[in-house]
């Protein structure tokens with residue numbers, strides 16, 4: 001089951017064979033047409049309290065680049081917005097394209113962004129992440145769109161600098177003292193809906209919080225992301241692109 005990917009022979013159209021929920025009614029990503037969105041005035045703002053000391057490692061898992069956090073207690077949490085109680089930050093990762101005109105998973109008013117960053121949190125009322133996957137309110141993901149421009153966000157620098165240490169599948173490096181809230185755009189405006197993991201196991205356990213305002217990355221930063229490989233060190237080079 002770990003052979004899923006984004007190629008013609010193992011991509012999204014194949015995932016249902018091992019993960020039947022992929023044909024479910026609450027699957028992500030979705031297209032959002034802002035004219036069809038309903039404003040909920042009772043929704044409060046969301047907020048985070050992240051401990052930079054919770055950051056642990058950065059990893060290339062052959063499908064994305066992931067930064068992992070200590071989630072053994074309520075150390076870095078997301079709350080408010082559509083959520084009841086605290087959700088613990090577990091990891092963030094990114095999806096991107098082979099060129100700047102596509103790469104995001106969600107599409108907003110027909111716009112595909114160059115990349116989409118997901119900050120994954122889980123509900124500690126379910127004793128562990130595996131248990132949370134089986135619950136409709138088990139996981140909360142903050143999605144941030146990345147667009148390419150010439151006034152890039154300096155806060156992305158740290159992640160992209162570490163990418164040199166995790167070029168190939170299975171590579172992991174220390175990634176400490178990092179508060180991911182520095183990646184948020186100015187505005188906390190968001191859309192929210194109930195959906196799923198966008199990759200296997202495709203479980204319908206996610207309360208999505210998609211930030212309306214994108215953050216800006218530079219062309220060089222996108223090139224850096226695209227310099228990651230899906231192959232292991234000893235295998236022929238295959239670029240990690242179009243992992244959306």
Ligand SMILES: NS(=O)(=O)c1cc(F)cc(F)c1
Nearest residue numbers: 118120196197198199200201
């Ligand atoms: N891409 S995603 O954020 O929906 C996601 C998060 C996760 F923790 C595991 C997954 F397999 C997929």
Ligand SMILES: [Zn+2]
Nearest residue numbers: 093095118198
């Ligand atoms: Zn994701």
